[in-house]
Amino acid sequence: MVIALAVPCxxxxxxxxxxYDEKIGFWQIENNLSYRFTPYSEEMLNTIREIKKKLDREP
Structure with missing residues (x-):
């Protein structure tokens, strides 16, 4: 009986x-702020740029 009530609840x-999250966007705001406190490392940014260059060169 408890499970039958717990699932719909x-x-x-x-x-x-x-x-609520779609209207207010709480988790979206939280994700945007997380970059400020933990920015990407320079090594990671360089690797991403290299991959982007390789993808742009290929037809």
């Missing part, structure tokens, strides 16, 4: 949280 709570 869980789905409803997840739906409400998802709907």
């Amino acid at each position: 869980y789905i409803l709570i997840c739906y409400i949280i998802g709907h």
